[in-house]
Amino acid sequence: MSSDISDFDLLAIGPGFIENPYPTLHVLRAQSPVHENPDGSVFITRHADCLKVYQSRDMLSDKKEEFGRKFGQCPLYEHHTTSLVFNDPPYHTVVRKLLASAFTPRKLAEFEPLIEDIVTRLLDRAEDLGEFDFIEHFAKVLPTEIISFMLGIPEDLRPKLRGYSLSILGALDPEVPADRLKAGNEAVAEFAVILDELINHRRANPDGAKQGEVLEALIFGEHDGRTLTQEELIQNCIFLLNAGHETTTSFVGNSIAVLLDAPGQHSLLREDPTLIDTAIEEFLRVESPLQIGNRLASTDIELVDRTLPKGTYIHTSIAGANRDPAVYDDPDRVDITRKPNPHLAFVTGIHVCLGATLARIEGRIAVGRFVERFPKLQSAGPKSLVPLARFRGYASLPISIR
Ligand code: HEM
Secondary structure, three states: OOOOOOOOOHHHOOHHHHHOOHHHHHHHHHHOOEEEOOOOOEEEOOHHHHHHHHHOOOEEOOOHHHHHHHHOOOHHHHHHHHOHHHOOOOHHHHHHHHHHOOOOHHHHHOOHHHHHHHHHHHHHHHHHHOEEEHHHHHHOHHHHHHHHHHHOOOHHHHHHHHHHHHHHHHOOOOOOOHHHHHHHHHHHHHHHHHHHHHHHHHHHOHHHOOOOOHHHHHHHOOEOOEOOOHHHHHHHHHHHHHHHHHHHHHHHHHHHHHHHHOHHHHHHHHHOHHHHHHHHHHHHHHOOOEOEEEEEEOOOEEEOOEEEOOOOEEEEEHHHHOOOOOOOOOOOOOOOOOOOOOOOOOOOOOOOOOOHHHHHHHHHHHHHHHHHHOOOOEEOOOOEEOOOOOEOOEEEOEEEOO
């Protein structure tokens, strides 16, 4: 990485940045912590600044204007502008309150036996395989099963979910080629037909809902006398399905990839399985599944030595914040005992990840049990990343446990 960062443009990053963004983020943080992109937006890489932006009530998530320019009127625009994550109060509050009832710690604890069962089944299969793609045969299965269960997605449709997710979330990257836009639009359109049918079925059969089903809470729940329209239900269910499995797949996959590259830490976790709680926080910190967020300033905001005017579009580097030497000693070193670990993988503020507790339960059980059961862990071929800047996870991760 050249030390001259002045011409860095987040909207024109290449495959080198996607492969390994961390050296560039270190240079940006040191030399240009509030970096202006040629389009006038800024990219911030310091932990304190990201925290300030996420904690401020004056930083907006509504993206109707930006997505209008980026997508035009199309299914992707409809989807992203209706999901809670890209909205502000009061609409955001209504959807969040309805969803929150399905994500209480007590409700989530009910999922632990189901998670243990799925993980045991996956471990048995992994043992039979010996050498396999960890993403295909392990990491993606658990989160897909859990979120599908919560939304009542039938088994035959589940294999399609990751493809839909990657197409829809891929359209959020800073740069989006035309073929990716097309794939994203097709995925939203197909997914919407499926969700429309499922929602209608649940409306007609309210008693058929399984315990813990979030779909039921969304359809029949109301906040301040407001229920969600069919379109709002469809788009928020699509969002929940994507949010609920893609990031968690990456979390579990990235954790094993980190351990492959840090055999000393792998041995330490095997010797002391009680380290799993601090270990998963460290995996979330060093390889955050969501690397870049954004907000629109609705008032002037002071960051470092500058005042950004109202209307500035701010890209937050979650990955940069999580390796800020002002917060972390030796930030590129993996240390599964690290404590405190105030990483921003789930961000903070009113949009703080609603599924963080669920993701942590899934990660703790999936990674913990895997390491306990298989003392040997080796690479079985070249791994490949999903080629996106905003989301970091592996498309394939061949490993051997023999
Ligand atoms: C390790 C896995 C996960 C990571 C790293 C992650 C990360 C995030 C982040 C960074 C946000 C905030 C986005 C923003 O405002 O810019 C977010 C929001 C959200 N996440 Fe997660 N997430 C994960 C797993 C999950 C799971 C398992 C679910 C649900 C089953 C979920 C549901 C949500 C929802 C509903 C929101 C929107 C919250 C709001 O706008 O109020 N996430 N997530």
